[in-house]
Amino acid sequence: MTDPADIVTAELPDRPVREVTDEEIETFRRDGVVLLRGVLQPEWVEALAGPLDGALGRGEAVDMGPMAGSDSDAPAFAGGVDHWRTDPVFEAFATRSPLAPVVAALLGTGTVHLWEDSVLVKEPGSPFPTYFHTDAGYFHLTGEQVCTTWVPLDAATPDSGVVRWVRGSHLDGVEYRPNLFVTDEPIPGTVGEIVPDVLGTPELAARLVTFDVEPGDVTVHHARTLHRAPPHRSERRRRAVTVRYTGDDVRYLHKPGLPGRPGLDRVADGDPVGEPWCPRVWPRPDGD
Template identity: 35%
Template sequence: MEQNLTRDITEAEKETFWRDGVICLRGFFDADWIERMRVAVDDAIANPGPMKLNLNQGLNGKFHGDSFVWTWQDDFRAFVFDSPAAKIAQQVLGAKERVTLFFDTLLVKEPGSQAVTPWHHDQPYWPIEGEQVCTVWTPFDPVTRESGAVEYLVGSHRWGKRFQPQSFTGDDRYGSTMEPIPDIEAERDRHEFVVYETEPGDCIVHHGLILHSAPGNSNVSTRRRALAARFCGDDATYRPEGSFQPLIREPGIPSGAPLECDLFPRVWPPEHRPA
């Protein structure tokens, strides 16, 4: 129940998050957490959960995905409850009453993986309404552009748009019920982008509506192991209508209810976490 931070998030960092939709925080996770999670990631790959996804898209290399890992893997559970991640989300979002975990996603691009993460933003997939929604993306290996660093379209969370979800597996499983994402690559000169290369111990915090993508891992010797923990603040409510996000089980709360239950547990303040 520590959740200790090496330092508080500065006001300038919070302002950057809300203005740009993304910030990079350096050195917030110590070596013990990194090594513990490296072992846990490899265990989760060897013993995957029921929501495992093969994200290779028929291309060379391996791209492993899994979700709600915290519900069955003890080290992942410890990470979302006890690591600095939840406290980081609370300070960045400015939550006053609670931070809840929506879910976690394990994303591992092995060396030589050609699988590209397409341009997308997260919240249109999810059964969530609210502004205080973010992902704390924590790498357990050094991440460079070559090995698959995520690229963000600065300020796109403030466009007032919700675009059609993209399939990470290369199919059309989500149909076409929403406005399509613009051809970002064709209009690069119209936008500002940011890419953060990171070291183990760093994390990236991005808003639920910022557009982002990532290349494959063209580095033939370096893995890209990362955990994306999705956190919600005071204003988040459950809205399953039209959601594309499969859940590991039904949450048992009605539409419009605050996003807090056994499946979406409160992770901050730590004294209010479930037993």
């Protein structure tokens, strides 16, 4: 029997509202981040809202505040990962939405594979910044064609939870140690350089860029771009879904100290990323 969620998402567009422009591609490659205004249909944003709350309600996305030593009354900063593996709407969004052709254009890659998705919700007044990090440090991967699409479900401004990125930092060639998002302590056992004090380093702080965003906008950043989100000083929720993708040049690389992930024990360093754990999403497997 067909799942009702499949029927709904099958009717949603699989191409962006508009093509990515040459200027946007150039910005992504130069700055390591680009804001794509109005590329995603409102129906997709609406479709994600219920599943996002479902992931929170079922405890698949959890408050990270306690990891910062916070008391339990502080408004949450909740995060979860790999919702596409259990929820058909998240699966449709990660595999059949307009994101895949957008990513193919930005990365300049023939194929795109899904690495993971995540839910990142800052409740009104959540005091937790998302500490500076690069996504590459969290992934058991090597290669340059890796990016994160950050999809806001709410209008937001730099003072209400939008990420800030250090322009051009993806070109520095540095592998940074990952942290737990709500603290700048590196995850024990991980390797790499310590993330610099961006706000205290004028040369880096001068390169920060951020945006006002509306539902339908998507930001895309390179996995090596340093970024942070401030505490959430707003009375609105800041709900975001991120989906992270890889391109042709990406291979597995087991990294110490990081959590495992499905299938990681079945692959060797240097294996290409692919089925069944990282489905190909572009070109569409059904040739559509």
